[in-house]
Amino acid sequence: MIRAVLNALALTCLCFPVAAQDFDAGKIDPALLHHASFVVRKDDTRFEVKSPGSAVQTCTYAVTVLNKNGDPAAAFTEYYDRSSSISNIRATLYDAQGKKVRDYRSSELIDQSAISSYSLYEDYRVKHLEMNNQAYPYTLEYSYTKDYNGLLNYPAWRPLAGFGYAVEHSTYELIIPEGLNVRMHKSRDLATDSIAKERKIRYRWSAKNLSAFEPEPLSAGLESVTPWVQISPNHFVYDKAEGRLNNWQDLGKWIFDLSNGGDQLSAEKAVLVRELVKKAGSAQEKISILYNYLQQSTRYVSVQLGIGGFKPIAAEKVSQVSYGDCKALSNYMKAMLKEAGIASNLVVIGAGLPSLKRDFASFNQANHMILSVPLGKDTTWLECTSQQQPAGYVAHGIADRTVLLVTEKGGILARTPALNPEKNFQRRQATVTLLEDGNAQIKVNTTFGAAQYEDNMELLSSEPSEQRKYLLSRYAAINPELESYAFKQPDRARPEMQEDLAIKAIKVLTSGGDRSFLTLNLLNRREAILPAIEARKTPFALPFGYQDDDELTFVLPAGYKVEFLPKPVTLESEFGKYEASVTQQDGKILYKRRLRIQDKTFAPGKYNDLVEFYKKIYQADKVKAVLAKSA
Structure with a gap:
């Protein structure tokens, strides 16, 4: 992995805060409490660049936790490596009225290696302090100073980077020497204050009273609706290596x-x-x-x-x-x-x-x-x-x-090349032999391609018990009894894999009087629909486009005839296309279904149209054939 430069920490003690802000939770603007599990009371960062390879960062952060879901936000976590150090850490806990409960001692922080499970060599470490407070709301305030000896990036500013929390006040100040140029990439309409003084240039960004965003399904992120700025130096020094980055x-x-x-x-x-x-x-x-x-x-x-x-x-x-x-x-x-x-x-x-x-x-x-x-x-x-x-x-x-x-x-x-929906395919053929008792013997062959191959390829090397567990979950809608199953990749030169199954399914046919009812889409139904959202805020996208093709041949029990078959269905929208058809021949029913989904990013206002499209698919996937015994 190309290195994401982390922070350094060299901690000797925790000290008492110099001054306390009013952290009475009752004084938080009620508008900030809506959809929030915690509220950031202040988030102030000052980053002063001394040279292309050195800088000092000072941070002050205070967060009021409103309920148990907000507890993770109160954890102090800072990473370090050999290119940076941290000092002057101060941490204090306040109660609901903003009264100080306690200061934290240096011995209460955990200092441990932050090496990744997949890494052989890393020099990252992490300093961590976690709250164990049971009374809500409460506030944690902490501050620290960090010194960098090697710079590739300057800190970005994203005061509201996720769902479920609000921000009362946030500032970011960047100070650079004259002659050391930087480039900026920022959100639309974000104001930048700047001043040149004492052979330094100071940039400042600020935000106040940012309300929380409720999590939204399929969200493509908050970048289009929140303030942010990214900064990159034109000249850097890191680990004794110097470079330009214009x-x-x-x-x-x-x-x-x-x-x-x-x-x-x-x-x-x-x-x-x-x-x-x-x-x-x-x-x-x-x-x-x-x-x-x-x-x-x-x-x-x-x-x-x-x-x-x-x-x-x-x-x-x-x-x-x-x-x-x-x-x-x-x-x-x-x-x-x-x-x-x-x-x-x-x-x-x-x-x-x-x-x-x-x-x-x-x-x-x-x-x-x-x-x-x-x-x-x-x-x-x-x-x-x-x-x-x-x-x-x-x-x-x-x-x-x-x-x-x-x-x-x-x-x-x-x-890089795109993977269009036709490449990300799932092609399934199944023979369903219906039995008089309503059960069925099913033989299934499914081929997965490209992205759907990736999603399933772990099964190729999984233990049989894990494979079995996965299949029972995937086909839970038909109460399967697995008789045999196998996964294989016929050609290592192609991103495709196959799944072969023999299943006994319970009560595929349901009875009502002298009629029997057969749900035609046994194996690939949309079992749930997305919730509608009024005034959605964020754009949305699917992980990838795909195309599913299902062909099921139902062999009728002796003495049964088809009394009713649903008409063909075609649903088409900018999100994709759904087609399903049913035909009958020689004591058999042939059901075909194709679903093609696009992987574009859509504007927030399109979301409820997607909900309606999926709702129609949900309904179409539940159509039934009606069988009757021959006279």
Whole structure:
């Protein structure tokens, strides 16, 4: 993972606050209590840059917790590494009337490693203080000073970054020396106060009385409706490495220079690479062979130590130890391709994050690295940390993103391929043999593609007990008794997997007098609908677009005939298209259903239209056929 620079902490003692604000919870504006579990009373940050590689940050924060749901907001948590330190921490607890209950001692803070479970090396630590107060409301106030010795980013300001809380007062002051330029990216209409004095430039942003937002389904975030600012330096120093960051080209050049020369293989490994690809008939075949070798011979671990959070481990070292992080494995793959005569580029990307902002270069928009292999008019993208994904498959967490190619001439913005709904497919065929007692024997074959393959591929390596548990949950609507089940990936070169099942389902046919009723969509019904929201505030989007195709053949019990079949249904909107049809032939009923959903981001005002679209699908999924016994 490309390093997100965290804070440093060197704590010696906790002191008493210098002065206390009036934290009487009864004086909070009632408008701020609506939808809120806690209210931020003050959130003041001052960030003074001394030089391209050093800065001092002072923070004061106070939060009033209204109920148990707000308890996590009262925890003091600060991270540190070897590039920063923290001092002058003060923490005080107040009761509902704003009277001081107690000050916290340094011995009450927990200091522990913050190494990630997937990391081998990290130098992060965390200092943590958690409240155990049972009387609501209560207020926690804390303050601290943080010194930075190495800077890539300046703190962003997002006074209201999540749902369920309100902000009474928040300020952010940035102080930089004259001649040290910065770039800003901020929310629409956000006012910036600035003044030049004593050879320093001071910028200030503030917000007051920001009401809480109630959580909204499928929300794409609060960025369009709350104030925020991001700041990036044009000149930085980190871990003794200096660089310019006027644009993406600068950032790409800095990373290229860090990694340059690290894509050399040992003589023995070079011989092995040439041997592996000597019979390959095309560049694409060479890529697949070497990618499969990478998957089989290495494993992913995270390495986050100083500049090592950005500089890949040398390819020769990865070859020796058989592990590395995303940078190291991508660089190792680059070295093997180079030995095979194929050029490639490291790629900086935000996995699970929005696209890089084309007009605002900064380090904190990315967290991952992959590899790009240009082949004429086509490009192969390689996720070098996965031991399962096929060569060239672009996962939905990095698909359709603006990314940064790292080249000798600097960074070049590019776009990863999109996964359209047809690629993210689920294709199911099932034969349902109906029995006279109302039960059924069902054989199911389902193929999952692309994003739906990703969502299910963990089952390929799961224990049988976990597979069984998952299937019982997935098909709970038909009360399944699993007779056999299997998961497989027929072709490792394709992002597809199959699920084969034999199920006994209980009471598929329900009786009413001398008639029997059959719900036709047994296996892929929409079982719930979204709640309507009046005056929705945030835009919304689905994780990815997809297309489901279901074809069920019902074999009727002897002596039964079809008395009624529902008419075909077509529902179409800007969100997608639903089609279902039913036909009868030779003692069988054939049910077909297709649902195609788009993955666009929609304006808040469109949300209730989506609710209505899903409601119609919900109703269409419950249609029944009517059977009767032959005379």
